[in-house]
Amino acid sequence: MNNKENIINCLDKGFVRLIDHMGDDAAIVQAARVSYGDGTKSVNEDKGLIRYLMRNKHTSPFEMVEFKFHVKLPIFIARQWIRHRTANVNEYSGRYSEMKDEFYVPNIENIKAQSKNNKQGRSNEEFSEDLAQNFLKSLEGNQSFLYNEYRNYLDQNVAREIARINLPLSNYTEWYWKIDLHNLFHFLRLRLDKHAQFEIRVYAEAICELIKPIVPFAYQAFEDYEINSVNLSAEEIRTLKNIIDLNNLDYSNSKLSKRELEELEIKIDKIKKIIE
Ligand SMILES: Cc1cc2nc3c(=O)[nH]c(=O)nc-3n(C[C@H](O)[C@H](O)[C@H](O)COP(=O)(O)OP(=O)(O)OC[C@H]3O[C@@H](n4cnc5c(N)ncnc54)[C@H](O)[C@@H]3O)c2cc1C
Numbered sequence: 001m002n003n004k005e006n007i008i009n010c011l012d013k014g015f016v017r018l019i020d021h022m023g024d025d026a027a028i029v030q031a032a033r034v035s036y037g038d039g040t041k042s043v044n045e046d047k048g049l050i051r052y053l054m055r056n057k058h059t060s061p062f063e064m065v066e067f068k069f070h071v072k073l074p075i076f077i078a079r080q081w082i083r084h085r086t087a088n089v090n091e092y093s094g095r096y097s098e099m100k101d102e103f104y105v106p107n108i109e110n111i112k113a114q115s116k117n118n119k120q121g122r123s124n125e126e127f128s129e130d131l132a133q134n135f136l137k138s139l140e141g142n143q144s145f146l147y148n149e150y151r152n153y154l155d156q157n158v159a160r161e162i163a164r165i166n167l168p169l170s171n172y173t174e175w176y177w178k179i180d181l182h183n184l185f186h187f188l189r190l191r192l193d194k195h196a197q198f199e200i201r202v203y204a205e206a207i208c209e210l211i212k213p214i215v216p217f218a219y220q221a222f223e224d225y226e227i228n229s230v231n232l233s234a235e236e237i238r239t240l241k242n243i244i245d246l247n248n249l250d251y252s253n254s255k256l257s258k259r260e261l262e263e264l265e266i267k268i269d270k271i272k273k274i275i276e
Contacts, residue, residue, distance in 0.1 A: 008206035013102050013172055014072045016203055018210040023065035025050060025217045028181075031061040047217045048257065054221035055263070062182035065215060069177045069207065074104035076169035077200050084187045087179035094173075095161035098154060102172040103143040108132050110198060121195070143168060181215060185222050192227065234274050241275045 006018040029046045032053055053061055073081065082089065111132040112122035146166055153163045179187065184207070190196060191204040212219045232240070246268055251261060 006210060008209060010072075010202045010206050011074070011199060012105055012107075014074070014104075014203070015070075016206040016210065017070040018067065019070050019176065020068040021066060021211075021214055023181075024214050027064045028053070028061045028215070028218055031064040032058070048259075050217045051221045051225070052259070054218070054225045055260075059182045062185065062218065063180040065181040065218075067179060067181070067184060067211060067214075069210075070174065071177055071203065072172055072174045073203060074170050074199065075173050076104075077197070077203065078173050078175070079169070080197065080200050081177075081191075081203075084179075084183070086183040086186070087177055089175050089177055091175040092173050094164045094167075095159075098160060099150065099164050099167055099171055099173075101147050101151075103140075103147070103168065104170040104172065104199070105136065105140055105143075106199075108136060111135055118195070120197075122198070139170070143170060181211075181218060184211070185226065188222070189226050237271055237274050246272055246275075 007015050008017075009015050025046065029049055032049055052058075071081075078091075108129070110122075112127050113125060115121040115123040146168060150163050150167055154160065188204050188208060191200050192208070194201075196204070208219070249268070254261065256264060
């Protein structure tokens, strides 16, 4: 990351740049105190409060923090990204300006076979290098051909808005994207997940690096309670019942706070009812 400019390069020609932000961990705490009173004061208490909010899905204080990014990304990723409706977007206009001669070309190691068990994804198995090379050659040839056609018709005064329609999804676009922290965490939860396409995950990971220094407590809580936690279905819990002896739990080495241990006991009671 270039700290001075808050920019992280993504894929071959893209980037995420943090333009601006409003608020930080303190803004979350400040908003929460409106509902919980003036009780917490020290840094540790602030951290604890943020973690409590995250754990209990008390989400509105996280909406008090906002981030504005400048993103350069291939159109096929923009199509996935734009589905997140709770952000504000302003995109480069291919009607007003010429589309640039910039196309995503994947690294050869990212060209893989169709996954057999995930209909939306790539497999991790070995893949023919010849086939990958052929694919890349064809991709770049088509990108170049289609861009030349586009330019050719622009030169003949065909309107930009119609000349562009055959440009491929690998063409890069740019936008400004503004979102509050609650909805950004939702975006990150979905787009950091291994089910998300590799190319959008690269951007999600870059966003994490940019926001971590601004909201360190909130980000840590997000990692602990969202990214590195699991939801288990009733049947999954029943499947696990022979592995964990719920009647003989030893908390002596636990790093959980007193409050978190109390919350854990409530969860264990719920689990016991499920497996009864
Ligand atoms: C791995 C993966 C695969 C996907 N595959 C497909 C696919 O094959 N086809 C496809 O079409 N999409 C697909 N999507 C997109 C997905 O269905 C969602 O549209 C996208 O992830 C945005 O999620 P969201 O609606 O929760 O987010 P946001 O739009 O940011 O909304 C956040 C939350 O706000 C609330 N909300 C926002 N707008 C409304 C509204 N109008 N009404 C009610 N509640 C609202 C909801 O609670 C929502 O969860 C995929 C997403 C992922 C991560």
